Amino acid sequence: MMSSTNNIGLEEILSSLNQLFEGVSTEKVDPRQYKIITPPEKTIPVLEFLKEKGYSHLSILTCIDWIAEKKFELVYILFNWGTGVTFVVSTYVNRDNPIFYTVKHIWPTAEYYERDVHEFFGVKFEGNENCEKPLILELWNDLPPLRKDFDPLEYSKKHYPDREYQKDAIHEARIIRGDVRGEIDG
Amino acid sequence: MSNRGNVKIDERTVWEKIADQLRSRSMWMLHYCTGCGAVELPPSMTSRFDLERFGIGPMATPRQADIFLITGYLSVKTLRRVIYTYEKMPDPKYVIGFGSCTINGGIYYDSYATINRLDYYIPVDLYIAGCMPRPEAIFEAFTKLMEMIRKGEANGWKRYKENYEWYKQNQLRSLGEVIIHDEFHE
Amino acid sequence: MGEVKLFFGPNHPGMHGNFSVHMYVEGDIVVKARPMPGFLHRGFEKLMERRLWYQNVALIPRICVPEPDINEACYAMAIEKIARVEVPERAQWIRMIVLELARIANHLWSFGGIGGPTGMYTSMYWAVADRDRVLDIFEELSGARIYHMYIVPGGVRKDLPPKLEDKIYHLLDYLEAKIPEYETFILKNRILHTRLKGIAKIDTETCLKIGVTGIGLRATGVPYDIRKVDPYLFYDKVEFEVPTATEGDAYARISLKPKEIIQSIRIIRQCLEKMPSGPVNVKIGEGSGLRIRVPRGMAYVHVESTRGEYGYLVVSDGGEKPYRVAVRGASYPQGLYGVEHLLPGTRIDDVPIWLDSMGVCAPEIDR
């Protein structure tokens, strides 16, 4: 593909990551995909470093809610158009007061990904002034919906009344499948 | 509201019967893709199935439309616009609920963003089952709706007027606010 | 003359899908534009955490309505990557056939669909009717026209029905004869040239900066295609070219579509020839029946959709349900950031062309 001078070998990048940044660990998912776990304060330098090395395409910025560990994992997926290698860069932030720094200056589109993450997880991104504007949801007044402690079924039952059926079709289906014992009428 | 005298909802004068004949043969549907069912509309409108045979065609604005197709699930954000649009349409107007999602939420029964039952918010004349309804099902539904109009059974618009307060109350219950507030509406 | 506020969508004939752009217009020129997504938001990512691994197969095709198969493929491949399962060879070839057929269907749709915003309705009528022939193949293959749920974790649902191969060959022959006709009708139209050339221009640098992929990027002259750069399935075992153009405008993007259809036809022919016989699915994870467990892990899988890079990040905590699934919609960059920063300066006349040729697809932005 495109010949570029900063297209250095994968091994080199991985080893220099470990040398340059303390506390960074790498993990191989498959030959063309690596996961890099960084401490929060190193994340943005790591991302900048990787961008310079040719991993310039931000596929997605998203978040995972590890409720048991009380952490949010922020995931930045970087792709190299030259070598076809994907780096999954991730970092953990505290779940109680989730604040992180924006990467808007590195990837302009991140502005919208960050708004997305803020809307669905409640993670604030310092430096992104639009971060708290609603994007997809409208007049939302509950917990950020993608958090693990938010129950969509309960919310749906509370706000959106369901049709009432005379027959409990799901129960009957369970009887037919043999999950529970019972009689089917009609 | 309910004490409107003895005028029955499905009583029609001779003129209205003639008018209904005309209405059933020229149905303009609103060109508003509210959900994924709309993906089967172009095939049914274009050369293979050709809806225009029955005098059915898309119309650009709600002012000229007779039928409102709610094509699939409705997120609350869309529902606000749907109510607004529905009230903009001139009487008599008909609503077809497209697919399982409008009947009882379908596959999105536990979603926090979509409503479960369309006829709770606006009157629905006809439902089409399935996800998503095939063009043949769409034709079946339109033929059925034509019959209903001719017989004077498609009275959703009258019901909406009769029970306006009930509908409004339901809308407010699920939406909180029907009026849209955002950057643009200031 | 002051600024006028205008809504473009959601109820607007020039808008594909349920998406809205708020425009501030001065004269005929858009001076400020704000994207307004979310009308199709169903909370897929949350719903998927509540369903079993296999139940999700029924849910995910609905994320991208015009081209649903890429969802199934991404999801299945991500699970296979986490579980480290090798899918039988035949299943992989069949997957490629399905994906390429879906690409043809969607390209036909959007290629003919340029007749909508430009007023040449006949091209739309013809192309959508021809797209139906592809849907007929899908119907015979999977029983459904739009949402096939055919690609499942571990392979494909069942083998190709008998005689379907002949029908696919027949369809490919038909399309191959038809595409030049469309090219003459659409691409050689002088009025269409004046409407499309120089409109919605975007350069390579901007594309790479904001993350526009797919045809938008290739129309600026870079042959970046995930099928070539990061081959999945057996895309490294078939021969095909990545068509590019250099202008980067709406016309360049539209003119790439028929060329890609021709390449897809080439790929399907090779798949049908190289496809061995054998099993088409394999069991994944532990557990019985459809109630499986996938080992702990995280994987990102992306494929080349008609609009660009389409990806799934799947996280498993070893349970019966996915722990987290994140979707990268292919039109996310151009649909949100692009609308805000690249649309201003366009004339009102060209806004539908901009949105159509950039391939802004609302359901995958909203999810």
Next chain:
Amino acid sequence: MAVAARVAGVLLTAFFFGLTFEGIGRKVTARIQKRYGPPWYQNFIDVLKTLTKHGWTHGWIFDFGVVMALGGVIATLTFVPLGNFVAFPGLDNFFVIVYLFTVGALGMAMGMVGTGNPWASIGVARALTLMLGYEVPYLIVITSLLYNFKTSNISTIVEIQSVNGWNIFRFPIGALVAFICLQGMLGKEPFEAPIAPAEIASGPMVELSAKYMGLLMLMNTFMEFVEISIFVDLFLGGGNYFEFLLKYLTVWIFAIMISAVLPRFRIEQAVYFYWTVPLLLAFIQVFLVVAGM
């Protein structure tokens, strides 16, 4: 009494055949698009149905505009000769028709702007811009024609053609220019910009509901009838009532077929187009007429 009957005759012809031919036009488009299409009487149902619906008004300017548009066009229509069938013999002067015609157009513009919808305003602005585009070459060609025959009476020109042969053969360039302008007057592709649904949500019609829509559809039909009738009278020799309708249908279907396979121009491209090729051809026509060729 005879005048009243003739006026009624003209109006009924325009109503019945105007709508029928529109239905046939839809059928032709459908066949080009490889489908069956609606029945020929579909437009009657459409118009009558809109009249049965309960719509909204947008203030008295809107009401008055719609009435003025329809009234103006009906008034124009009564002066248009249908071949040798003339409601007001001797009064079917080209300039009277052109003058009255603007009343309808202005009424429409006023009513539509009265709705207050920005899309409608854009549509009206486009319609008036497009008018500037096609009126210039059109009037130049027609003026050269009138100069040639030294009369502005359409019936007289029809009669002259029955002796001398059709003007389309004597003035082929002029006929071509007039036909291109006709395509713009009818608002068919490639000059569809004023109502372009995908761009400005059908433009002027955006706020029209029910009865108003029906009246505007009728007005549109009558306008088309006036425009095509003048073309048939001036260039295709009018003829008797049935010949006239046959020629009318031919011109109409020809226009429909062209519109079915072309995309639309942007509005400034349309005006630019009119002011280059047709205008140049119009001047050539004038030169030929003045030179007596």
